[in-house]
């Protein structure tokens with residue numbers, strides 16, 4: 001089975017129904033703020049739809065909400081990390097506190113793959129929770145820069161950050177390099193609209209400020225984010 005690359009659809013699910021506020025900018029500060037949020041959300045949506053690295057990162061967070069099968073891990077690595085040319089195929093997958101799983105013979109390591117993916121997901125979610133916190137430490141963006149898991153690329157038509165993970169990196173750091181490459185190019189935009197569930201790590205993007213106290217649609221956990 002090949003994973004369907006539908007994370008862009010996932011990421012913007014529910015966004016298509018959003019409408020730009022048509023209230024006049026002369027209607028007051030509240031209306032101006034609404035228009036500002038709607039505009040920045042449209043800018044964010046355009047970025048998200050054209051970012052293969054974000055698509056891979058969001059798909060990881062989407063599919064690892066259940067135990068990951070070995071063939072799903074190898075398919076994800078190939079489609080979202082190796083095929084775009086960001087990293088060579090690793091011989092093994094690593095995560096702190098989990099058994100190292102060699103890709104050769106991975107089909108027999110179902111339990112270990114599920115445990116490793118779960119740990120990676122938790123570590124990624126913690127990094128994203130820090131990113132959307134009121135006083136973020138900025139850990140994962142700084143770590144991606146200092147350890148060169150992202151690189152600046154200048155092409156004919158555009159310049160920007162690209163993921164540059166290494167085969168020996170932890171799986172969570174590979175995923176975070178995909179997030180970092182996209183977020184570094186528009187951190188304020190992401191910080192304004194990204195929300196993360198403190199319980200399950202679900203990542204979502206909100207145009208409107210959600211009512212405070214509204215729970216995660218997946219697990220009813222507490223939603224964190226500056227969009228709230």
Ligand SMILES: [Zn+2]
Pocket residue numbers: 197198199200201202216217218219220221
């Ligand atoms: Zn949740």
